[in-house]
Amino acid sequence: MYIDGDVLVISSEMDVSDVEELKNFIESRLEFIEEIHFEEEAPELFTSSSIFQLLFAIKKSKPEIKIPVIEKECTLFKNLGTIQWISNG
């Protein structure tokens, strides 16, 4: 995970405790982050679904933030076909 300007680049291989740390990291810096994406170009899989929960929670708290992976159907992951998201907002 690293920050490139106002873009936060994260890994798809984070487990729940990594995601917990990431949440704590982001909470105090959310206002400075404009975009979040995965560092891997076409990851095969993800380690923990908690990363997606976190991304949706971030989007809910800051709707203007760009998180391409959850903003429309996701075809990023090599072994997962198409992911459709159902959300309220």
Added chain:
Amino acid sequence: MDKAKLKQIFIEEANEIIETLDIEIINFEENPNDKGILDQLFRGVHTLKGSANSFGFGRLGEFVHHFEDALDYFRTSDDEVTSEVIDVFLEAVDIIKAVLEYEVEEYEGNPENYERCLHDIQKILSAKKDGLPEPDLSAQEAPTGDIANEFDENPLLSKLENEEKLIEITLKFDEDIYFRGYDHGTFFKLISEEGRILESTWDMSKVPDLSTIDIQKCYIPKITIFLATTKEVANIEEIFEFVEADEFDIKLVETPAKKEAPQEEEEPLTQAPKGKTPPKNQKKKDEPKSFVKIDTTKLDELFDSVGELVIAQNFLGENRKISDLEDEGVNKTIETLSKITRLIQNRVMSLRMVPIKDTFDKMKRVVRDSSKKVKKEIILDVQGEDTEIDKTMVDKLADPLIHLIRNSVDHGIEATAEDRKVAGKSPAGNVSLRAFHKGGNIAIEVSDDGRGINRDVILKKAIERDIASPTEEYTDSQVYSFILQAGFSTAEKISDISGRGVGLDVVKNFIEGLHGKIEIESELGKGTTFRILLPLTLAIIDGMLVRSCGDTYIIPTLSIVESFRPTEDILHTAQGKGEYVNLRDELLPIVRLNQLLGLSEDAPPITEGTLVCVENENGRFTIFVDELVGRQQVVIKSLGKALAKLKEISGGAVMGNGEVALILNIDGIF
């Protein structure tokens, strides 16, 4: 069965039919080409007529008979059902409700407007045609929806290669899945080793915002995966051998050729639209559900008993003597018991949950009636009507919502279409009604794109009425909350539907009675949103357990903004006004819980404890506690009469260790 019981059944069924009539009429007005809605209305009214006559309810029978004639005319003719006809139909429903009450209560005479409305119905009919044919119910009793033999194919079937089959896997993991050491990621990996994952659909609608999310908790109630594989269903099932049976579902998506041929002609197979309806709809059609009516008090009793079971189970789980045994068998049994108990609790809980749709549907009539009364064109947008809410709350929500909607139509939306044009808006006003989950609660919003609330006018009136002080600074939300005070109305003209100053305070009281709260957001010239936040159920609240002087207390998370440990440099004392904390340039009062409740003075220094920032209608303040224990859903128990008088306490809950924790009433503290 005796006649009195039969009569009671009739009354219940009649009320159910009547409840849907005006909803269907409004639906028909919105979809005038859908004659199926008129057919449905006609069938309901026909049933009502027959039952009314068999119970000797002649006045009801006669009125409904004429209404039925009118419906029959329009469903069998191509004549347009004008807005005026809809008005008469809606009034007819009101009369039917009133006549039923007259019949049940055995009042003499007819309700007000009975004759006039009957006359209006007859007038419509005589104007349309002479000599009506007898209503032909039998022609309608054939279930029209089943005539078209729909057969929708899953579009993913076309992506299968060679010997592959399409398997649908549904993951319905409990919220403690991460805690138990599992993760969707693990299962996706194992599934992907069995074939090709073509698609998955993730329900992320329950994910809260960043401030409330608990990463250790799973907020994804359902993921549906479509797997193309040459393996059998049984092979895929092996992946899930360590999770509970109700946490997954695996089935083969059958290709059309494998499905049993429809009994009627096969031609519709080629004519049916493809790829529109997912296969689960097909399943719904094939497996009709059956229902049992249950008295809600019985459900409440069952829920109470399950609450006791949860407490007893927690007591067992936290029993030192048992845990000291270090017996794997005993531990495993307690773990299983815990899981089953939680499963029962969730299932019993779900029995009380109903979609808010019925209540929202009723609001369509409210918007129609109130917009006509104030002569404004209003478009109602409804969203999230499938959101489920406690049945007890649904029943109590209708009145507050009616008032908020009327308020939006009457005061929110500009007086005339010209005023809206001047403001650069469309001539028709927009009112929206939205329900959604927010941080473990249900949020219901009534929004309008009208003129917004004039902060200065509200503040001036509040000062005039001694509700606000002219010297104090107020935030926008504090100013807007003044309009929820009893007797507060800024409407220049009292209208027939609102503006009497006796409404919004009632709404507020209603919502607070349901352990909820109201938030108001407004932008002058842009519109206003009233947001009702309610707990998922009246029986359980999501609470933050805190400790003060050795005792545990519960703060409803709905009221919590954040919590933090203060440092010396942000703590201040104002002479005669108590302690304050400077939280990001906002001075917030500090309420020490031990002092508030008259507990021991033996609290830690403030820099070693925790400040919980909470919010009520008076604004934000902080509560000083020794420590945070954790977040937990607790079953609310009412307190005895003596404790019920304490304004700082709203109830109690029994913790897993048998200890009773009091629930703080944030509105009564500061």
